[in-house]
Amino acid sequence: MASLKRTHSKLLRSGFLPQEQNYRYERWISTQGPGTISFYKDGEDDEVGAFKVHAAKPDQPEFDEFNSYYTSNLSRAIEMSKVIG
Numbered sequence: 001m002a003s004l005k006r007t008h009s010k011l012l013r014s015g016f017l018p019q020e021q022n023y024r025y026e027r028w029i030s031t032q033g034p035g036t037i038s039f040y041k042d043g044e045d046d047e048v049g050a051f052k053v054h055a056a057k058p059d060q061p062e063f064d065e066f067n068s069y070y071t072s073n074l075s076r077a078i079e080m081s082k083v084i085g
Contacts, residue, residue, distance in 0.1 A: 002074055004046040011037065014078045029056060035081025051077035055084050 016028040016037065027038040036056050040049045054068040069084070071077050 002048045004041055004048055007039075007048050007074060010074055010078075016078075030081055033082045033084075035084045037077050037081055053077050053080045053084060 011028050015032045016030055018026060019029045019036070020027040025038065025040050027036060029036050034055050034057070036054055038052045038054075041047065042049075050070045050072050051074060052068050052070055054066045069080055071080065
């Protein structure tokens with residue numbers, strides 16, 4: 001599992017900004033593309049779980065449906081977020 005501090009640093013360097021942050025969950029939006037990365041975290045150990053990658057807009061707006069992809073590698077999640085949409 002990735003550490004929270006390293007994850008924040010890499011997301012900021014890659015052009016992401018935090019959209020929602022709380023004790024257990026974070027969502028980051030890309031300033032360069034259509035992608036969004038979100039993840040759950042362990043509040044006690046600052047460990048990050050799998051990364052969920054999806055578009056900023058719903059794939060099927062009439063149903064508010066997002067198609068999501070999961071990966072445990074942050075670099076892969078950043079790559080996927082640039083082409084998703």
